[in-house]
Amino acid sequence: MPDFTDNLKPASPGGPEILAEERRQSDVPVGELAQHLFPHHDFLGRQQRILHVLGQDPLFSKAKQMNLSRPERYQLGLARAKMLRRLADQHGWDAEDQSMSQYLCDDVSPYMVHYTMFPTTVREQGDEKQRAYWMPKIQAGEVVGCYAQTELGHGSNVRGLECQARWDPKTQEFELHSPTLTASKWWNGTLGRTANHAIVVAQLLLPKSPGSTEYANHGPHPFIVQIRDMKTHKPLTGIAVGDIGPKYGYAPMDNGYMLFDHFRIPHSAMLSNYSRVDPNTCTYSRPANPAVVYGSLTAVRASIIMHARLVMARAVTIAVRYTSIRRQFQDRDNNDKSAPELSVLDYPTVQIRILPLLATAFALHYTGAAMQALYANTRAQIDKGDFSKLAVLHAQSSGLKSLCTELAANSIETCRRAMGGHGFGGGSGFIQLNNDYLSKPTVEGDNWMITQQTASYLIKRMSSAVANKGKSQDEVEQTCRDWLSNEHNSNISPLSIFDSDEQLVQAFHRRSRDLTYRAYVEREVKKRSWNSLLIQLRKVSHAESQSILVTNFHIALNDSKSSPSPALKGHLQTLFRLFAYYTMDAEARDFVKANAVSDEDLDMLPGKIQELMAQIRPHAVKLVDSWMIPDFLLDSALGRSDGKVYEDLFHRAHRLNPLNEITFNPYYKSDEIVMGQGSDELKKIMAKL
């Protein structure tokens, strides 16, 4: 409905002018940098191609979805998931096209586990016959599957699962049973309302001998189980299954619960590529090499880091654009009281929150890419039976998953607060991003817990290095030996972190080995209990991960293969130093204790950081542009690439808000809510409580 607001414009300078000027005065080669960041698999071309398809379908419009209830968000999510699959059929999308379409849709898909963990498990854990039977049905979307491992009372400790699969030699069936409430499967995505099949992980109970009534527990094993009727989609008798209810984020996902009441499944339900039960003798044969599992875990974690860097880039894109446009207060030292207000991003207190995160997105990028490359190489070795690199890869990936998802999760909220009031509004584009991403510090290995794996590995290698027998088992042990011979010396000089990037990298490494050694002494020499060291071990892991991030960033800039142009390389070096100094400043004492950096240099860090931020500031807009996050994905009035911040905020409020279509009765003596409707609306709401 037209009204007098239609002709109003924001005060000048407007966002489009401001962004144009920001872009004009920077020499960042956006095209080159974008290509540098996304060199593989035609990522940018694919993004544009899929974007074009989704942008035309009103089902993928995000404009008003924040007004839907949670049950409606699941329904919308299911409708979108179906449509994406139909579009994939129609356009002949390959696997990468499909994951691009899900990335741009930005809704977690109710089919998610059906596409990932479910078929992966069938492929890896199923034997040839099982794969041949199940995979075509899965690919056709006839079998819709999920993966049910975690239980109400049991998460990280898989050995503590309570759900049982007991072999009945008489009927030649397994009996799935949940003996307690805490044995209920819980959190399992796609299970709640969508799946008709599930991989169920249960304790395998076998008679101690063929005729025995005594059972032995062989630990958790995967079973493939039909859980709902293929026509009516109702749960089968003996199964209680449903959605666990609203969560922080992931509204379109039906995370589920499931209990079994002596539910019988055939012998063929047990996935038997590695473990088998002989149905006649009840004998059990073991996995050939469980390490393979770690291999794919590493691939998952590399992709988690690559995802984390896109999440950070997305948050920082919005924050940089908005704080460039937003004006607030004149310069306090300027005597001209008619001077224009300053761009918020000109304040060091805003820069210190946003620009180190911009640098961090790059740091994560180079390490994610390095891990993907390393995994690809290692995968080939694993396939040849060489598992020598698996342990270090697994150890590194644990610590990195922990640190990188922590950094990314925190970055969203840091950017949001840096944007002041509008950061709290729906136009920020942060609400769903934040609520969804906050799951990441917990899933795929709790961030605090998995640092133990990295630290444990490092302590073992340091122990071997101290023992110093034969040649080093791997490169990490070699670095421990080198550190012990050359750097583990109270008289060693600190490194020159401001004169040499190599020494800056070395400082991180020296500090990490120093912390490793201290942990080794506590555990192996002083024999302290493991649990009493947990806080220290997390620090060891983070220090190592920071060292890896700094190292890979430095290597990438000096890699002759990628060879960025001199202009680009200069900007990347500034970002590299900002990341390194900022990370160092936050944990400065460690670096002194390790004789890695002098106290005087550490005192200079805050000033150096501020200088680097001042260097990056004029290029911030083009640096975030280079990540090429489309407006469709940002879904943010504040972060629009065209700078129309205020126009869009007002449009969303004035024209897209369904609440404004209703006139309410504000007088407290009446229980009428909607003006003129009596108590009808109140009754409707009460019925939902």
Add this chain to the structure above:
Amino acid sequence: MPDFTDNLKPASPGGPEILAEERRQSDVPVGELAQHLFPHHDFLGRQQRILHVLGQDPLFSKAKQMNLSRPERYQLGLARAKMLRRLADQHGWDAEDQSMSQYLCDDVSPYMVHYTMFPTTVREQGDEKQRAYWMPKIQAGEVVGCYAQTELGHGSNVRGLECQARWDPKTQEFELHSPTLTASKWWNGTLGRTANHAIVVAQLLLPKSPGSTEYANHGPHPFIVQIRDMKTHKPLTGIAVGDIGPKYGYAPMDNGYMLFDHFRIPHSAMLSNYSRVDPNTCTYSRPANPAVVYGSLTAVRASIIMHARLVMARAVTIAVRYTSIRRQFQDRDNNDKSAPELSVLDYPTVQIRILPLLATAFALHYTGAAMQALYANTRAQIDKGDFSKLAVLHAQSSGLKSLCTELAANSIETCRRAMGGHGFGGGSGFIQLNNDYLSKPTVEGDNWMITQQTASYLIKRMSSAVANKGKSQDEVEQTCRDWLSNEHNSNISPLSIFDSDEQLVQAFHRRSRDLTYRAYVEREVKKRSWNSLLIQLRKVSHAESQSILVTNFHIALNDSKSSPSPALKGHLQTLFRLFAYYTMDAEARDFVKANAVSDEDLDMLPGKIQELMAQIRPHAVKLVDSWMIPDFLLDSALGRSDGKVYEDLFHRAHRLNPLNEITFNPYYKSDEIVMGQGSDELKKIMAKL
């Protein structure tokens, strides 16, 4: 519907047993501590009394409200607000009863601004005649009001507001006008759908002389304006007003926008207790003493701190109870593989996240209480015309608001992550708490910005102390002089923080003065620009606020008036030290630089912190019990006082989740969403997009 799950129980030991044992083995005197924390205005009795009323009314049931859409949440919020007001009439609730009822209801009320800022402004800024006219209508709920200051393009910088009130001497009216889109009022609570009146803050434009067509801007002033029809509740002509749409939190609140198109209001609309315009001469008379405004700001900030400590206590209550009950992994050093899993709270990596926050809730409590007392004293002096303490009170309250809301906001997410997977679920009781509270670091003075006020004040006092003329203006200046004479000396010995709580407190003070002095040197001696110092100034402010928190905590424990029993005092001292050591450890280098603590002592801090946490661990459940946060408010399966964590999580999922009442069609080739309903549901959802 009864099913086989009805008879299932969680694996033992169950939550109730565990909590009973936790409570049995601790000597914390819960009743005494609760009385110690809530000694005034019968807080606990009132809580119980109001709880009883709300608990009986199904309108206040929180069980399923997370499934409502945002428009429904506003409707529910309005219905609850009306009911609370009717209950207040019915039961004769006083102001504190009413705010207790809102606290327990836990929904921000659409009437919120009508109860707070709106009448406060009329009372303080209105003249006698205006008060007499408006206050009875406001109290009767006939006039429903809000406070419209912030604009789309202008927040903290009030002088930058664009909305204009131009005096027309001919018609003797003001013309309210929004010249741009950025002049739109924005964020103003209660404005969007509820209010029929608003205090509008606009630039007062007066003719330079009675007949002149040139206008002078006299800055922002408040006007009381009818904005909607009293019968139809439709906006008056010349006003565009509405709700700004979904936000992170505050779903039941109609934060609004409003634009004026040459909208005319009478002379009497300008609130004229301090500023007046003579309608005949167009002359303007100025405020008597603008400092009074700061006075009430201090009161608001004291209450923000008291609220922050309840928010932290609430988060910590849930986290402590759940992590006591939750079991995960056996002790790695225990060779008995059948040993039970450990309570999660026994891990130092869980303790380090939760227990310092428990200590912090107490720290905030004592400082909030001290500020309230100080404000009450100062208020009496202000009323007598003595403004001498106002500056220090204002400066302290700015820094404390910043630090305390930051600590509280971060504490929610820290506790949530410490709870692992279930922390992400709706049963955590954290979702609404978090989403609502995240506004606090921004509102009532942006947390980063207002630290300038504290630092600016401290630098001024340090400048005067260095000048050393006459006697000190106030006690802060005196402490600067004392520090300059006694502690500003590179040879001074560090303090004995482990042997003496007095010296521990002194260490915080010495470090704060050291940072103040360094900032003074940069600004006043080296003449650095203000903006280049902002990061350092924030540090100055936080250091001073930490010093205040530690000081007030220490004073409260040694105050002869409150005199806790020896058992209680011992626990409080442990919490005091944990708070102090933990805070110090996070910023250890400052303390070395200030010669406040020796490097060796700082090295020992992590070990000392771990010891203190081990001392607190057995008492954690009873320490959180003492905050007496009712289950009704917690609304948390994880934090229930009876420990029935898993029973409640399952109940919410299996019996209260509306999504489980619908059977879906999971097959992608069909666009049917609800099984058997064709494409109807899809159409309904599409209509809402």
